[in-house]
Amino acid sequence: METKLPDLSQMSSKTLELETVLVNGQKLLFDKKVKLMPVEIEKQKGKID
């Protein structure tokens, strides 16, 4: 069984609802891809404030 998820971030949620793409046995609702941006934070181990 294929476990690799193709990049579906270009497909709208409405289109995906019509498809049956499974992830970990559940139906895929959306795939949103976001660019990570630099940030300055004060952090404690295992926590973000």
Next chain:
Amino acid sequence: MFSPEAILAIGDDPQKLFLAIKDAVQKTEGTSTSNVTNVVEKAQNGIEKSNGQKYSEAKVAPALLAALPALMPVIEKALDPKLIEAVGNQPVKLFKAIGDAVLKMDEQEIKHLEAINPGVDTADDIAKMLIGMSINSSMYKEDIIDFKLIKSLNLNFKNTKTVNFKNKQRVLYGKNQRIAIPFEITTSNGRLNKILKKSVIQILIKDAETMALVFRKDIKLVNVDISIDVNEAYLTVEEIKGIPSNKELKLEVSHVRKSNNNENIGVFKSHYIHFIESYIFDRIGEEIGEPIPLNDINVHRNYWHKIWEGGFSQSNRWHVEFDLKYYYLLNTNSQDLSRLETKKSITEDNVESGQEHPGRRKVKAKLKSGTELGMQAINDVLALLNQPVLEASILEVLSKSDLEKVFQQVSRMRLEMKGREGDTSTLWAYPEMSLYKLHLSQIGDVDAYGQVVRLTPIEKVIPKPNFIHFIGTTSER
């Protein structure tokens, strides 16, 4: 104490800034100099916190930078040319260094600044401003020798070598050998033909950012001839071991003796230095190739993060809107990959406790979560992407560098999850990793004084998350 408008009016006019501080000092505390530090700190706080807005050092810095020409005689007196070069165009760092030097001067010496700084209102103003801009004097503990600066003498470091590192000429020392810091003591007319019966060299090494003391050494000298170079300032390998590596430090060498009045008098000078073990982290360079999605939930399971799982009962349908912030961080003190604790806070809910549930439940919530990579996790990703792993000594150097700051990243997204009564939905995150050039320098040659005189550039590869996918799923009915 100062309104945002006042700050805007001060702009980059240093005299105006000094006068404003003086005025504030006089209005609030009189003219006593004993509490000058507190007062100027208050003035600074006033600048930073007035009207609920934060005016950072960067806002004040242009004014200080503009004051530099007037302050150059002081700077040249107190600081080594190599230090001035290392400071470059970082005015806050420069003022910390000057302030640090000013704390060693007495009131008379500070007044002397008036004569050499005609562009500033009074020497007292300079002192107040510099003390205010500098470190807290409480860090000067009893074992640090207080002395009056001898204005007619200069301490100059000898045989100082610099190498180009991080776009500046810097003084670097090897960590694994004895270092010597020769210096000369001169007047404006050259050397003094004098033998000092008793004197002390004090070597202080401070964290360049915080000015916290990290090392102190006193070397007592007997019959030292100051008509020639003084070669007695040194640090042993054993002493160097405890000093942080690959970190900018301020080295301060003082030569102190007793005056005829039994007062401590002397000269000093400062450098910015680094101690280097084997490699130095330089920077992360350009991206290599395309980002690689870790999109196989089985193979890359370690990099998939189940951020939220749930649903709502007692309503036919439910709808959740998440305002999500997801962080990717590096923890140089840990080895493995770990999840940051997910924080959830509901901001809106159309059901209150004890109320009947409507047919459609609507909830708005903030989510904050993330993944933290440890040092070994960097190598795990490299191995996963079929890249050569970084050797232990490089990981060690990276763990002591400021790489954490470079790695800190976040993404923010609004997401909607919906379902029917009894449905379970899940929100996942997985990254796309990019490979970047990792630039390091390796010690090339070290001279007899322990100074690094040549660095060899080294290039490696390091992974860093570049994109994140948020995946929403629901249980099939």
